[in-house]
Amino acid sequence: MDQDDILAIFFQECDEGLAVAESGLAALAGGAADAEGLNAVFRAVHSIKGGAGAFGFDALVRYAHLFETVLDHLRAGRLAHDLEVVRLLQRSRDVLDDHVHAAQNGGAAPDDSGVVAELSQLAADPGAAPTVAASAEAPAAAEPDADEFGFMPVTVDLDSFNAPAETPWLVRFRPLAGAMAHGNDPLLLLRELERMGALEIRLDETALADLAVLDPCEPGLAWEIEMPGDTDEQAILDVFDFVIDDCELSVARKAENAAVLDLPADLADTPAPADQPAAESRAAAAAAAAAPPAGERPSIRVDLDRVDQLVNLVGELVITQSMMAQRVKDLNLDLSEELDDLSHLTREMQDAVMAMRAQPVRTAFARVPRLLRDLELETGKSVRLDVSGETTEVDKTVVDRIGEPLVHLIRNAVDHGLEAPADRVAAGKPEQGVIRLAAEHRSGRIVITVADDGRGIDRARVRAKAVERGILAPDATPSDEEIDNLIFAPGFSTAERVSNISGRGVGLDVVRRNVASFGGRVTLASTPGQGSVFSLTLPLTLAVLDGMVVRSGGDTYVIPLANIVECIRPAPGQIRAVGSRPDVLELRGMHLPIVDLGAVLRGENGDEGSETAFVIVDCEHLGRAALRVDSIDDQRQVVIKSLEANFRAVAGLAGATTLGDGKVALILDPESLIAMARTPAAALSLAA
Numbered sequence: 001m002d003q004d005d006i007l008a009i010f011f012q013e014c015d016e017g018l019a020v021a022e023s024g025l026a027a028l029a030g031g032a033a034d035a036e037g038l039n040a041v042f043r044a045v046h047s048i049k050g051g052a053g054a055f056g057f058d059a060l061v062r063y064a065h066l067f068e069t070v071l072d073h074l075r076a077g078r079l080a081h082d083l084e085v086v087r088l089l090q091r092s093r094d095v096l097d098d099h100v101h102a103a104q105n106g107g108a109a110p111d112d113s114g115v116v117a118e119l120s121q122l123a124a125d126p127g128a129a130p131t132v133a134a135s136a137e138a139p140a141a142a143e144p145d146a147d148e149f150g151f152m153p154v155t156v157d158l159d160s161f162n163a164p165a166e167t168p169w170l171v172r173f174r175p176l177a178g179a180m181a182h183g184n185d186p187l188l189l190l191r192e193l194e195r196m197g198a199l200e201i202r203l204d205e206t207a208l209a210d211l212a213v214l215d216p217c218e219p220g221l222a223w224e225i226e227m228p229g230d231t232d233e234q235a236i237l238d239v240f241d242f243v244i245d246d247c248e249l250s251v252a253r254k255a256e257n258a259a260v261l262d263l264p265a266d267l268a269d270t271p272a273p274a275d276q277p278a279a280e281s282r283a284a285a286a287a288a289a290a291a292p293p294a295g296e297r298p299s300i301r302v303d304l305d306r307v308d309q310l311v312n313l314v315g316e317l318v319i320t321q322s323m324m325a326q327r328v329k330d331l332n333l334d335l336s337e338e339l340d341d342l343s344h345l346t347r348e349m350q351d352a353v354m355a356m357r358a359q360p361v362r363t364a365f366a367r368v369p370r371l372l373r374d375l376e377l378e379t380g381k382s383v384r385l386d387v388s389g390e391t392t393e394v395d396k397t398v399v400d401r402i403g404e405p406l407v408h409l410i411r412n413a414v415d416h417g418l419e420a421p422a423d424r425v426a427a428g429k430p431e432q433g434v435i436r437l438a439a440e441h442r443s444g445r446i447v448i449t450v451a452d453d454g455r456g457i458d459r460a461r462v463r464a465k466a467v468e469r470g471i472l473a474p475d476a477t478p479s480d481e482e483i484d485n486l487i488f489a490p491g492f493s494t495a496e497r498v499s500n501i502s503g504r505g506v507g508l509d510v511v512r513r514n515v516a517s518f519g520g521r522v523t524l525a526s527t528p529g530q531g532s533v534f535s536l537t538l539p540l541t542l543a544v545l546d547g548m549v550v551r552s553g554g555d556t557y558v559i560p561l562a563n564i565v566e567c568i569r570p571a572p573g574q575i576r577a578v579g580s581r582p583d584v585l586e587l588r589g590m591h592l593p594i595v596d597l598g599a600v601l602r603g604e605n606g607d608e609g610s611e612t613a614f615v616i617v618d619c620e621h622l623g624r625a626a627l628r629v630d631s632i633d634d635q636r637q638v639v640i641k642s643l644e645a646n647f648r649a650v651a652g653l654a655g656a657t658t659l660g661d662g663k664v665a666l667i668l669d670p671e672s673l674i675a676m677a678r679t680p681a682a683a684l685s686l687a688a
Contacts, residue, residue: 009301010051014100017044019366021093026369029086038075041089045071045096050241052103059109060099066116067092069123069234079126088118094370167229168199170254171236174207174222179246190223192239199226226254304396307356314346314353315544315639319658321346322636326660347637350544359399361439361448362390367403368410368437375414382421382432383414389439394446398538401518402448405511409450409534410435412508417454417532427529429453441540445562448536456528459483465492484524488512517644519654521671537671539640539654547638547657549665550615550629552597556665557629558638558657563670565616565624567632585614585626592616595677596628597668601652619671622678627670636660640667652676 024041027034049064070089073079098110171193175186190201201223208220227236236251321342328335365387372383418424418433425431436451459480466472466486478486486492490509511534512522519539526532539545547558548567574586575594584591594614614626638657643650654669 007055010055011100011104012301013051014048014104017048018093018097018100019363020044021096022366022369023362025086025090025093028081029083029090035075038071042068042071042075048096048100053241055103057099057103060096060103063099063112063116064096065234065238066119066123067096070119070126072234073122073126079122085122088115088122090369090373091115092119094373097370168254169227169229169231169233169236170252171225171227172222172248172250172252173225173240174204174248175219175243176246176248177218179219179243184243184246186219186221186223189239189243190225193225193227193236196231196235196239197228199228201225222248229253302356307353310353311357314350317346318350318544318637318639319660322638322660323662324660350637354395354544357396358393359396360391360393361399361402361446364399364402364406365390365437365439368406371407371410372414372435375411379414380420381414381418383418384432384434386434386436387438388436392439392441392446394439394538394540398446398518398540401514402536402538405514405522405536406437406448406450408508408511410437413450413452413454413532413534417452417456419455423455442537446538446540448538449533450536451531451533453531456531457484457487457524457526458528462486484526487524488522516649518642519640519669521669544637544639545667546635547667548615548635549633549659550597550613550627551631551633552629553602555602556633556659556663557597558665558667559615559617559627559670560654560667561635563617563619565618567613567615569613587616587626590624592624592626593674593677594626594628595674597673598628600673600677617670617674619674622671622674625670625674625677627668627673638665638667 021041021044024037024044027037028041045064045068049061049068052060052064067089070079070092074081074085074089079085092115095110095112095115099112101107102109173186173189175184179186190198194201202225204222204224205220207222209215209218214220233251240247240249324342325339328339368387369385372385375381376383413435414433418435419427419429421431424433434453436449438451439446439448441447462483463472463478463486466483466489467474469489469492471486471489471492472478488508488511492509515522515536515538521537523535523537524532525535546561548561548564550557550559568587570585575583576586576591577583578591583594585594613629613632615629615632616624616626618624638659640655641657643653643655646656652669652673653666654672655667657665657667659665
């Protein structure tokens, strides 16, 4: 692994730490503060600082150190958890993000002067805030765990800060097994402390083994260092920043034994049992400290390209398994048991590989809080974000590609959806608007909704603007749904002026086009005066799906199994004509619209003879319908290939696949097909 690989891992860990800090501070802002959440934020910033120091990102180190100091005041109770402080910390986290990206891209450090000035004031004078211990309302601080590097957060007895300034610090330092192997030279640390003004350095060699059994790789020395009482405690701790997981360390006022750095119980200064040598005891303690906490599953980092390659290979395996099954069938061989076993193993392998790519949508949601804070400053509106379902898992490719559509939808909701505070009060609403961001699994797909409690769509204004732009004829009488979907037209905007938020008409059309590019769709429901709900219906994976193979007019299609309710062959009298409207299928008291695949996709009617069958599908927004097909051939797992990447986007189709006989079959999008069968306008609204 070269330097570039290590650096890439560092920036990945920075992204993870920033996400932890974002969620932790959001919980703090929402009043859901707890000691462990605050410790997690502290550890995230501390880890970023440590890694940045190793790579020489000095500006990032300086800023992270200041940020970390204020967080330490907060978790120690020297700083109150008031809203202004939390908002400053959220802005500080955003600037930390900017610093990380500047370091990653080799750019100039961001202008952090404003935030640094505020943080510096809090770091120097946190104020007479109530301490955690003295506050009756504050929860008891939980004992924090070590982070992924083994760093332990500092737990401070507040009484120590009332100690006289002249009381010296007493530093106890003992390297652990393996410290030298990691390149940690204790002499360098001692020289740094000496440079800082150490009063006395005392060697403790009581644990040093006899020469006959001495292991040169096992440190047997320890030191006690007295530091001047006016030395900054954090400056002392910073000396040990990169060796803290390879040593026993305590920092305390000499006379009071306070301000002690918490250590795992197995690393405390307790003597080894009489029947256990000291070196063996220390080795066992180090091994215990290195072991993952109970209940934590070990993990490894794998380059995404390797996972993608594995996904492609599994896809090819699925196709090969299908071709083998077809060949066995053609040769009339009795290998059903073996083929069933192969199919079962292939499915398990595919599920395991897909699980490797699965990620919670929290990754895509993480950028929304910062976006909202920026929009609040630009618009003067007050917005509360409600998030649910952020742990819902979906394919990483989908997570990566929904980021931009979400940004456009959030900006649209704040700028166009939510009213100004005065207008909300006049309408009898709370001054603060609400945006709800949610994700859930539904019918084999993931549905992400962005809802606001704003004014809703002004349909009269939208219609007038569409007529003005030539999108709609002056004498047209569109339905409410069709008017709502006009906002997705390219270049359409109702903004009175162009701002850096909206007004150029390049937002919602981009949302629909981007979502459609990977097999998803966007729908809109709006109630005037109450708000709007945008729904993004997305595939769980872009690789493999279970489908039913059907034929219509000599062509082969695949219908996603997640949409299928049942398949039937109609009895005489089940198909009924309804005036001039399309026929319907009567099924157990329901009358389902019939969608003829041949008529919709090729402009010709399918074979309505004895082989005609119906596949009953259930769609997210358009309900149930009966797809008329000539025959139903098989049910199988198929590998999805993008039409847009290899040809172009086609309304009514979600992709293509290769069957066991080597032929290409088109994968249908049932909801888009039903929309196309109803009205061209409805088709336009659902099939970009």
